[in-house]
Amino acid sequence: MKSLLASIAIATAAFALPHAASAQTYPDRSITIVVPFSAGGPTDTVTRLVAEAMSKDLGQQIIVENVGGAGGTLGAKQVADAEPDGYKLLLYHIGMATTATLYRNLPFKTLDAFEYVGLVTDVPMTILARKDMEAADFAGLVEYAKANADKVTVANAGIGAASHLCGMLFMSAIGTPLVTVPYKGTGPAMTDLLGGQVDIMCDQTTNTTKHIQAGTVKAYAVTTPARLDVLPDVPTTREAGIDGMEFGIWHGLYAPKGTPAEVTERLSKALQVALKDPNVVARFAELGTAPSSEADATPAALKAKLESEIARWKPVIEAAGQYAD
Incomplete structure (x- = not known):
């Protein structure tokens, strides 16, 4: 019996070692961030700026892959189905929350298909x-x-x-x-x-x-509470007499469900570093936005944001009656 238990222990340790090593040495090759929209769009612009800065901290190249179609759900599904090893990620905007109601036949369960890395910006x-x-x-x-x-x-x-x-x-x-x-x-x-x-x-x-x-x-x-420095002559919706339109298009970084916590934490730290990069800060300012804070560029903050936004947009979408199959 002792011999059998010893054999099982050795086999278990041998199986576990590669997984432990992969988390400790991550990343050891290039990473892909999927943008679920076409190249040149606003989410693509944000992603490429952040990817370049994150790659410096991670020491590996980050490739941006555009997988457009079906309001972003095709690219999201591709990442949801990917190997949960931290080498294929998703940068998606507020659509991650709204597609949960917009699509009657969404090919993944929004709150169950991903791990969270952090918020990137609120445009x-x-x-x-x-x-x-x-x-x-x-x-x-x-x-x-x-x-x-x-x-x-x-x-x-x-x-x-x-x-x-x-x-x-x-x-x-x-x-x-x-x-x-x-x-x-x-x-x-x-x-x-x-x-x-x-x-x-x-x-x-x-x-x-x-x-x-x-x-x-x-x-x-x-649609901001105050005017933007980059567009000082454009009034806010509230100044113009319309309430209920103050909102932004927030962006978050996700990994497939099952990605090790050590890996998502490493990615979150790299994201926090990237969002303080002077080039990212300057370019975001030129585009009328700002990087998320260090507190928001975390798994917990993104998870809370997604849950609250699903609840916020559900009645708006249902009232409009504009659905997709």
């Missing part, structure tokens, strides 16, 4: 219109939209995209359904807004600031 939203929009200010835009509800078009980058969520919240806040025009990505939606083919769009400052500063679109409001 403000801007309410824009075509350059030649008749309304002079936000109150005028609301008045115009209500008077022409059957023909005013609101562009978005697809079901579940940040622009789609903001558009729904805008229509909810003014109590008027408008004509929604979904696109396959932020790029084509913005192109048509710039060309005057659509009337209104609500999107992240990381995508809109350069257009606002260039004067190629008309900016009406930002």
Whole structure:
């Protein structure tokens, strides 16, 4: 019996050693961060800045892979199904919370499919219109939209995209359904807004600031409690007389369920270092946002945020009745 127990102990130790070593030496090769949207969009921009800074701290290259489609759920599913070893991660925005209600047949259980690394940033939203929009200010835009509800078009980058969520919240806040025009990505939606083919769009400052500063679109409001330094002439929605529209598009970093705690903690520490990188801080400021604090760039903070945001957006989505299969 003693001999049998000894054999089992040796076999168990031999099996455990590689796993213990992998956690202790992580990472020993390149890491991939999946962005569940097309290249060049606001989430892609955030990810590439953070990935470059994290790679310095981790000592390994971080590859950014764009896996777009189905409002971000295809890329999320790919990571949910990946080996839980810390070498394939997901950087997803607020859509991680909203898809739980938006999609009737979501291919993963949001709260059960991932481990949490930390919050990355909370990007403000801007309410824009075509350059030649008749309304002079936000109150005028609301008045115009209500008077022409059957023909005013609101562009978005697809079901579940940040622009789609903001558009729904805008229509909810003014109590008027408008004509929604979904696109396959932020790029084509913005192109048509710039060309005057659509009337209104609500999107992240990381995508809109350069257009606002260039004067190629008309900016009406930002969704922050205070005005942004990068857009000082654009009023807040509350200043403009609309309550209930103060929100941002937060981004979080995730790993597949079952990833060792030591690995997620190491990634969280690298994220905290990256978010203090001078280049990241400066570039985020240029884009109208700021890195998450060290306290927020943690597994516990991201988990709490996701749970609270699922609860917040569920009634908004259900009231709008805009679902995806």
